[in-house]
Amino acid sequence: MTDYPADSILVLLDTTPSGALTKSAAGLLGAAAGVGTPVALIVAAGGEQLASDAAALGAARVLVAEPTELGAQLTVPVADALAAAAELVRPDAVLVSNSIEGREIAARFAARSRSGLAVDAVGVSRDAEGVIAHHSVYGGAYNVDSAVTWGAPVITVREGAIDARAEAQPVSIERLEVAASARRAAVIDSVDEAVVTSSRPELRGAAKVVSGGRGLGSEEQFALVDQLADVLGAAVGASRAAVDAGYVPQSYQVGQTGVSVSPQLYIALGISGAIQHRAGMQTAKTIVAINKDADAPIFEIADFGIVGDLFTVVPQLIAALEARKA
Amino acid sequence: MKIVVLVKEVPDTYGDRKLNLETGLADRAASDTVLDEIGERALEVALSYADGHADTEVVVLSMSPEAAAATVRKGLAMGASSAVQLVDEALVGADLGLTAEALAGALQHIGYDLVIAGNESTDGSGGVLPAMIAELLDVPNATSLNSVEIAEGEVRGERASDHGTMQVTATLPAVISITERLPDARFPNFKGIMAAKKKPFETLSLAEVGVDAETTEASRSIMISLAEKPPRTAGTKIVDEGDAGERLAEYLVQNRLA
Structure with missing residues (x-):
């Protein structure tokens, strides 16, 4: 029986269907290291291989579990593993990605x-x-801190929100046996992993985001957003208007009912800035807006706003950025 | 088939939403309130199944202050057979754990084959209640569904996950949640609005569903501080005079953003 530090923070690391740690791991372990000793839990087939990745990101200890129904049942097998890990580690808090x-x-x-x-x-x-969670609610309009009445809080952490990174630790792996809870679960019949068609970062957690709105005018012209994103190494997003107009799939939608992002840089092209859109992006560190309507509400929150035709400004911007790179 | 749909009154996202800085509670007077759109879509899933299956009972369930009754009634006008509102002073400011226990208690009281919820509300947007309720009821959660197929004894659909999609199946009884990919909800028509006035509308208290809000057996999440963020202010705004692209490139480079 191994004992765990009194200030252990149990961190469940997400894995992709193809068996890698997701990008959220670094931020989760960074957050955990700031309040205690990070103990990672990896629930995946062949999780041992991922343990060194977790240690490199700051996990002082790594628990690896492979419950029997993993991949066959939804949610329950990993919840069972988390329960077993919490029983063993007795952490001060449990951190999980808000995926x-x-x-x-x-x-x-x-x-x-x-x-x-x-x-x-x-x-x-x-x-x-104990451990306190900080939240940004109503689209970033309020800051709220929360704590629990007793015991270890279970905290889900917004992807991409944590900048802190933990120091690498020596690899220490322990295999965790998981007794199935026998809770009724949905059955996973098949998994269709989204094919990554470009090297572009994912919208959730991206450091830079370029979004397009109805001002792009058509699906073909939306390619301008992609071009600028690629020059900046940014993810591509869209307003609900652009999604509704069919320029891009719904998964691109930033805002109230889409993805919430907090990037270092957010560039809004042809987006008027309806309150629902702003709710999903106004916590960005720097906001740039280009819109031909000088009264567009997006300018009220933009650090740098350009009133002009995005079809002339953006190509010039791309050319200028490429010239500097060359 | 008895389908219970979870609905919620939320501040309209078309206006400013406020939290009361004294109590930490949502300031319901500060904005218009509406039935959350995702809950309407969830109800639409139930109603379209009921359209084709006459022996279907659709119940809308909401945990809300008494004043939200009119909003809940919209579900009846849309076509639900009955409504249940869980109202209790002890639920004011309830955290996710107590909310889940209260709704699970109400569901056990009402009885259900299938529970349908939105994947996340527009106000709290936690996205955890369907799975919490499923855990408490010991039924499967088939959540975040882009499509829903209700069959005898089971429910299937395409789940929007983090890295793609999955096909999932749950044996009934089950809790499902749906995404915005599901069709828009129908509008209540005049006939529906008139009929709603005669439909059963039950109000339940926590004691009636067997939940004790004051129990110390469960740890609760509490708000310990609340502050309004200073509104973001506008920075530089220029009108393109032929060099705006160049100037923006300059700005991005200076701020190490490019």
Whole structure:
């Protein structure tokens, strides 16, 4: 029986269907290292191979589990593994990515263990009484801190929100045996992993985002957004108007009912800046807007706004950026 | 088939939404309130199944302050057979854990074959309640569905996951949640609005669903501080005079953003 540090923070690391750690791992371990000793849990077939990656990102200890129904049942097998890990580690807090899979695993675990659940945290800290979660709510209009009445909080962390990174640790792996809870679960019939067609970063968690709106005018002309994104190494997003007009798929949508992003740089092209769109991007560090309507609300929050025709300004911008690179 | 749809009154996202800085609660008077759109879509899934299957009962369930009854009633006007509102002073400011326990208690009280919810609300946007409720009821969660196929004894659909999609199947009873990919909800018509007035509308308290808000057996999440962020202010705004692209490139480079 190995003992775990008294200030252990249990961190569930997401993995992709093809068996790698997701990008959220660095931020989760960075956040955990700021409030205690990060103990990572990897629930994947062949998780041992990923343990060194987790250690490089700051996991002092790595638990590897492969529950029998993993990949066959939805949510429950990983929630069972998380419950077993929490039982073993007795952490001060449990951190999970606020991804679709992550938050549902956290949900089942918190409901089962009757732990206090705090979702979509953008940071964590510690006071005399325990670990505190920091949230940015109503589209970034308010900052809220939350704590739990007792025990270890279960906190889901917004992807891309944590800048802190932990120091690499020596690899220390332990295999975790998981007893199945026998909770009823949905069956996964098949998985269709989205094919990554470009080297472009994912929208969630991207450091830079270029988004297009109805001002792009057509699906063909939306390619201008892609071109600028590629020059900047940015992810591509869109307003709901551009999605509704069929320029891009719904997965591109930034805003109230789409993806919330907090990048270093957000460039809005031909986006008027309806309140629902702003709710998903106004926590960006720097906002740039190009729109031909001088009264567009997006300019009220833009650090750098250009009133002009994006079809002349953007090509000039791309040319200028490429000239500097050359 | 008895389908219970979870619906919620939320501040309209077309206006400014406020939190009360004294109580930390949503300031319901500060903005118009509406039935959350994703909940309407969830109801549409149930109603379109009911359209083709006469022996279907559709119940809308909402945990909300008493004043939200009119909003919940919209679900009846759209076509639900009955409505249940869970109202209790002890639920004011409830965290996710208590909310899940209260809704799970109400679902057990009402009875269900299938529970349909939106994947996340526009206000709290936690996206965790369907899975929490499924855990408490010990039923499968088939959540974040882009498509829904309800069959005898099971429900299937395409789940929008983090790295693509999955086909999932759950044996009933089950809890599902749906994404915005599902069709828009129908509008209540005049006949529906008139009929709604005669439909059963039940109000339940926490005690009636067997939940104790004060229990110390569960740890609760509490708000310990709240601050309004200073509104973002506009920075430089220029009108393109033929060199705006160049100037923006300059700005990005100077700020190490390119």
